Amino acid sequence: MSLRKILIFSTKSKDCERQLLFSRAFPVAEKKAKQAQDKNYVSLPSDQELVNGLLFELGHLVDGVEMFNPRRDSCVRVEEKPVVEVSTSTGIIWPLVVVEQKGLVYCCLPVVEAKERPPLLQISGVTLGFTLLCGLADYLRQNTENEIYQMKTDLYSILNIAVPFGKVMDVNIDAVLPKLTCKYNLISQKQPAWKPVLHKGKNHVYFAITEYIKAVLFGRENVPDIWDLYGTVSCKAELEGVTPDITINITSDGLPLDNILIHPCVQSADTSIISSSDNCPNSRRVRFTPPLEMFTVCHYTVPRLQQLPVSGCYEMKLTGKTATLSVTLQLNCIMKNAMEYCELQIPFYNKGQISSFDSNCTLGNTMLSPDKRIFVWNIGSKFTTKTTQNISMEATVNFIEAQTTNAYEDPFCKGQNSYAQLFFKVPDFTHSGCYIDPKTVQVSPNAKFKLTTVQEYMTAEYKIWNIHGDILTSNIPISVGQT
Known part of the structure; x- marks a missing residue:
């Protein structure tokens, strides 16, 4: 073509x-x-x-x-x-x-x-x-x-x-x-087009597991909260040889992994979980020939998540051009209480810019976005201490006369219909317990290599709807989102 x-x-x-x-x-x-x-x-x-x-x-x-x-x-x-x-x-x-x-x-x-x-x-x-x-x-x-x-x-x-x-x-x-920069070497084995130049230097294999949580908290007794947990396993391999093979075990010591979607370079992968043992509770074995660049080995989902990482309640009452806010958040005990960042944003649509605010929070500080249309609670890196992981924030926000633009007009988020959105990132942690067991990493042909593995857990979308307004949903879920 x-x-x-x-x-x-x-x-x-x-x-x-x-x-x-x-x-x-x-x-x-x-x-x-x-x-x-x-x-x-x-x-x-x-x-x-x-x-x-x-x-x-x-x-x-x-x-x-x-x-x-x-x-x-x-x-x-x-x-x-x-x-x-x-x-x-x-x-x-x-x-x-x-x-x-x-x-x-x-x-x-x-x-x-x-x-x-x-x-x-x-x-x-x-x-x-x-x-x-x-x-x-x-x-x-x-x-x-x-x-x-x-x-x-x-x-x-x-x-x-x-x-x-x-x-x-x-x-x-x-x-x-x-x-463009390297000369070809004469080699006995045919060199693939996707790997035109052989690596020379120290052997290094890098794995990154990134897990995402997508959740909506409605705050209604008749409407259960819904969520999805999914992740990716990425790899960057610098290995000598034409077509080196890497074999790994993707292991989960907590929740089982499901719906694994593999990269085309993966030569073989277990379609079912390997038999449980003390050393390998839930594991899948994957073998692949890595390309030159950083690539995603596989995508996976976690279908049996029972508890959210952060539970919370958002209350907002609007009186004229003044909104009274109250937010409470609680960190789940299974979560690692050490974050790279944690921030709650409350966007205000169809209400104009924020002229002033007065706030009181048990942790962190509050501020406005540069356009003065989003109220931001910067929580920081920890939810207080390990024994008291409940935090709260109360605020009064005043608006000037609404001069909306297309970016801040929303047909639904009018009056008290609003939501707060949570953003966080937790390094060296996955909610499912997914990790790469270093003892199972094998390289063929056999060679010494440096192995680096990292984990991170972050929000893809995490909304908490105002309990005093209406919620935006196409239908009432009949069961929790993980089923």
């Missing part, structure tokens, strides 16, 4: 010359598209016209004009993101694959080898193009617009290897970069 064009441009720059950061066309792929599409072929417009068309389709301001457009904004339009089409002077350009990150737009146009418009699932270039754009976005994420503009030569070199003559050969930027 081939690409006709690749663009990188800014959505913030007003200068047309500086707005387009990078452009690369592939004449060989363009000729291929012309032959395949015959009379339906649409030639490419100028770069600036294509950029302006994409800005319009993505909803950004063009020439300072913002208006409703029925073709773009009405409910009749069928969204096919990340694929969009753009109307230009030469005709409709489709399928443009778009990735938008941090004020930058990465775009490519795959070759459609058909006269009529086929379903997107039949165009493999869409998937390959999207993966390539994500790789480029990750590679350039630390650079400013000016730096990206100056990196044209580097980007041309990368695409010469990844997409020679427009033909997609390698979408893994981490595998492409070593080819």
Whole structure:
């Protein structure tokens, strides 16, 4: 599969010359598209016209004009993101694959080898193009617009290897970069394309287990709280040899792991839990050949979670332009009382900015967000002591006359309908007890290596609804969310 064009441009720059950061066309792929599409072929417009068309389709301001457009904004339009089409002077350009990150737009146009418009699932270039754009976005994420503009030569070199003559050969930027700087060594064993350069130096294997909790606390007797617990096991391996194998045991000494989704490089994995023993209560054995970059070995869920890490109650009563708040939180005894951060945020929609507040909390301090629309309780790193893990906060918040914007308008969160959102991160801890047993880590061929394992537990979303308002739910759960 081939690409006709690749663009990188800014959505913030007003200068047309500086707005387009990078452009690369592939004449060989363009000729291929012309032959395949015959009379339906649409030639490419100028770069600036294509950029302006994409800005319009993505909803950004063009020439300072913002208006409703029925073709773009009405409910009749069928969204096919990340694929969009753009109307230009030469005709409709489709399928443009778009990735938008941090004020930058990465775009490519795959070759459609058909006269009529086929379903997107039949165009493999869409998937390959999207993966390539994500790789480029990750590679350039630390650079400013000016730096990206100056990196044209580097980007041309990368695409010469990844997409020679427009033909997609390698979408893994981490595998492409070593080819630009390293020389190949003659080896007896065939070297895979995803590992073009052999590692030389000390052997090091790094594992990271990240667990997430997603919960909604309703504070109603007839509506049980719901939650999900899930996690990932990631690995970064720097090992000598062409295709070293790593075998590990993913062990849980608390809750069993379920619904394990493995990476394509995993060669074998236990579909069921290994027989319980004193040393390995709940364990799954996984064998894989690691790529060069950091990657996710597997995703998992924890279906039998019975207790939330933090329980709490949020009360808010609104009188005119004044809100009275009260929040109580309790840390579960199974939780590690040492956090990297812990913060409670109370956003206020449809009420205007906060003019002043008065608060009293048993732990931490309170503040306002820079836009003065979110009341923040910075709890800190510990819930008081191990013996008294209940904390509370009371506050009175005053608002000025509401001058809402789109970002702070919500059709439901009006009056006393509101919620508080908890954010925390606990290092060296997982709620399920999941860990990598160092004694079970094996590398083949046998070699000495340094092993590093880390664990972290954090919130994905943790909402506590106001008990004096209505709750936002599509239906009343009939059972707790872990079943």
